[in-house]
Amino acid sequence: MTSQATTPPTSAAAAPSAPSAPMALQGVRVLDLSRVLAGPWCSQTLADLGADVIKVERPPSAGHPGGDDTRGWGPPYLKDTEGGDTSEAAYYLGANRNKRSIAIDIAQPQGQALIRELAAQSDVLLENYKVGDLARYGLDAPALLALNPRLVFCSVTGFGQSGPYSDRAGYDYAVQGLGGLMSVTGERDALPGGGPQKVGVAVADLFTGMYATVAILAALRHRDATGQGQVIDMALLDTQVAMLANLGANYLCTGQAPRRMGNAHQNIVPYQTFQATDGHLIVAVGNDRQFAKFCEILGHPDWAQDARFATNAQRVRHRDVLVPLLAECIATQPRQHWLTAMEAAKVPGGAINDLAEVFDDPQVHHRGMVVPMDHPLTDRLRLVGSPMKLSATPVAYRLPPPLLGQHTEAILAELGHTADTIAAWRQQGVIA
Structure with a gap:
């Protein structure tokens, strides 16, 4: 990897470009304090549907490159116009399109004040901090709902806001094991290669992101009907248990735990x-x-x-x-x-x-599942398209995954802050 510092352009567009057709979530603002996969997958889905998603990231500091951890989760990295590696990992690119990035240090009082200011003007706040972390900064759900009673506040954690495991960090791999998925995934123990096997993609994270999306949309509908926001408590373990679906039902009906069947099915033959x-x-x-x-x-x-x-x-x-x-x-x-x-x-x-055959498949091409996008660092960016096909309010690919802090100045200017104030905050390390 060739490590490159990405200096945000000072002339970044203030808002996403207008789509050619109306969008289902146009006018909805999401303040996204999440990182890695479950939260960003949720916010990308909302962004694809038209929400203005503001991705809040950590500014660079001594010993930390800043930003969503997945920006550095490579290789592979996005290739620049010359074919060399950029600083943007493919992992990050896959979950962060249609968002704007603002870099704010929430450990500083002024950074906390900016988050409150943004939350007051947002419809949704999405976060995946450890239980209790945001309360240390006065940015927890009770504090922000007191400021904005219409806010939908969605927390994504490994084990939820309550219970004996609530203090634990949650990781997809561990949850696949703890939540039973690995007990039914992989070849049968008695056969060569038998034993527990994780799924090849982070399904607990991804399913939690999708369930969070559904919950947020339901909460927005309730908010629009009543004027009241609410708190959503999403847990990877809850999702993992729920997504066992028929296998969970098999156990509850029989008292017998299903076992690994390799590529065979528990209930259907052949x-x-x-x-x-x-x-x-x-x-x-x-x-x-x-x-x-x-x-x-x-x-x-x-x-x-x-x-x-x-x-x-x-x-x-x-x-x-x-x-x-x-x-x-x-x-x-x-x-x-x-x-x-x-x-x-x-x-x-x-x-x-x-995957080479998948992305060469004529049906995959016809369905628009490969999306080229312009990017500040390259003309080579291609992303996996959204599977949501809406006739009246189609998905639009408005913004490529943002550079770290690419839209900081534009977003703060929208809040009414002057260029001099923004420059001073940048000098103090409040923003980047």
Whole structure:
């Protein structure tokens, strides 16, 4: 990595450029004091829907580069116009578009005053500080709701604002383990490679960000109806437990903890990967009719009439007999042979793509899931697009992920502060 200090341009635009169509959250201001992933994922979703998100970051100081920790979580880093590394990590870029960055030191009284000033003019405040940290600065929910009773104050922590674990730091990996996900993820213990396995992306963080988004939108609707803000207490562990979904229900109905099944399904057979002559494919049979069609494709229509396999319940009970029969047959032909036949017969399944293949896929291109954006440091920025497709209020990609403190002066000017005052605060280290 080539470390580069990023001096914010003094002529940064004061506000996001106007989209060509109305946006669902246009006029909503979000003061985002969160960092890393769960909080920023939430605020990026709100920003994609039109909210003006002001990302509050730590100014650079001795021993700390400043900003969201993920700015330095690389490689990989964004490439500049010459192909060299910039200071912006891909991790940070993936969760921070459509936001404006202001760098404020909230440890200083004047920094705290600026946060209060911004909160008084915001609809939502999002934060992921440890429980009690913001209270030390007078920036906790009771203090800010007293200042702005219409504020929706959303806290994201590992374990919530109460309970025996509330003081613990929360990390996605640990929560995947503690919350049960790793007990049902990975190959079966008795097979080669068996044992606990985390999911390949930080799903506890991401799901918490999405649940937080839903909660904030619900709170805004309540606020608009009643004039009252409220506090939202989001916890990674709560989310992890909730997102076990049918597996959690399986346990509560039976008292038996589900175990790891590798690429197989707990409740459906056949619903797993199989090895063809040239690689793996997915078979996702969802009902008995699809199973009968699949048996015809395999040249064994009699399997669908076998009492052991005729219904899904029987297939689950006899999976150790059925799956080897299917595997032996599928192993005789290449993947595309089976995928073409399955598509024609409307039997669900698919290829297993790496990300190069994903982003080269014509359907992914058609759906606009790769978004090029202008960036102050490069013309090479491409981001993963939003999956939200709204007919009347579409997502707009207005701003690239901001440089650290890129919009500090513009945001403070919006609050009515003069250039001389802003310069003095910068000299004192209150802002950057």
